[in-house]
């Protein structure tokens with residue numbers, strides 16, 4: 001089956017989010033009909049285990065490509081026993097890749113510009129296409145709407161290599177530049193995902209909401225049901241990544257759910273529908289949360305104060321990726337599959353949720369809030 005036909009069927013089945021983003025089926029088909037004929041590709045993934053890596057591996061294998069991995073062998077090393085693994089550390093240890101031969105590299109483990117420069121330089125003469133997984137955290141200018149042309153954050157000291165909450169975004173922006181310098185824009189794809197969610201997410205940032213819903217009772221929901229949020233389902237990101245290498249979709253793309261479509265109220269509705277839990281949601285005013293230092297993003301993951309400085313990152317323009325073929329599945333599916341995955345995990349993993357409010361803190365804030373509402 002060639003690309004054009006596959007794209008047509010996919011757009012036809014999963015069209016609603018695409019249409020919401022202003023991309024018609026015809027646009028997607030026209031784009032795909034210009035693609036190279038399908039052929040099996042030899043793909044090197046820097047990373048490949050962890051969270052997003054396995055989804056990319058599985059999608060690429062499912063479509064008939066050959067996949068090889070490069071990592072230190074520390075994370076889930078038993079996951080792909082049949083795949084060739086080049087063992088090494090990106091921090092000066094790329095030797096095992098010398099002399100290798102691949103069509104394309106997917107770089108999903110690059111956080112430090114020096115590491116990314118090294119791999120891009122080594123692989124530039126080998127591969128015809130370099131896909132770098134970046135992040136929407138690269139953006140530094142929050143004064144207006146965010147699209148791919150928004151200015152990125154800048155590090156005062158470009159020699160900094162420590163990844164912190166502050167440096168993560170500007171470091172990833174520098175990593176992007178290193179790839180472009182070494183490989184060239186005519187062979188590079190840069191994907192900038194927002195919160196990546198779905199089965200396998202180790203952060204529990206998205207999962208917190210439906211997991212908390214399962215516990216039932218009065219539940220704190222921040223702000224209003226109309227507050228904007230954005231995610232990307234890890235499987236949609238994997239699909240678009242493999243699409244981009246099959247069709248050589250080059251350039252920089254925000255990979256997000258369509259802006260203005262997904263709201264906190266939808267997350268609640270999805271969570272209730274998936275868990276069938278007996279929950280009384282209490283929407284707590286943003287001003288009250290700020291006053292009591294219940295942090296957006298960290299304490300209340302995924303959500304942002306609509307008036308806060310991070311708010312533009314909840315309405316990032318994803319129309320370029322949608323026009324190039326990114327298809328977002330219904331968010332309820334992400335919620336459903338996240339909970340289905342969560343239910344398979346051992347008790348020692350699920351006894352502590354890694355994000356969100358503890359039961360005690362939530363009860364404390366709700367009690368305070370309820371007392372102001374009496």
Ligand SMILES: NC(=O)c1ccc[n+]([C@@H]2O[C@H](COP(=O)([O-])OP(=O)(O)OC[C@H]3O[C@@H](n4cnc5c(N)ncnc54)[C@H](OP(=O)(O)O)[C@@H]3O)[C@@H](O)[C@H]2O)c1
Nearest residue numbers: 047048049050051052071072073074075089090108109196
């Ligand atoms: N999670 C999100 O919501 C999110 C959002 C936006 C963007 N992103 C981007 O998505 C990418 C992947 O995220 P993830 O959550 O899947 O990462 P992850 O779970 O931490 O996986 C990292 C992978 O890289 C390998 N690795 C890590 N350090 C390495 C090193 N020094 N040398 C060689 N291999 C190394 C790991 O294997 P070993 O440990 O065995 O080496 C593993 O396979 C990152 O670039 C991140 O910036 C993530």
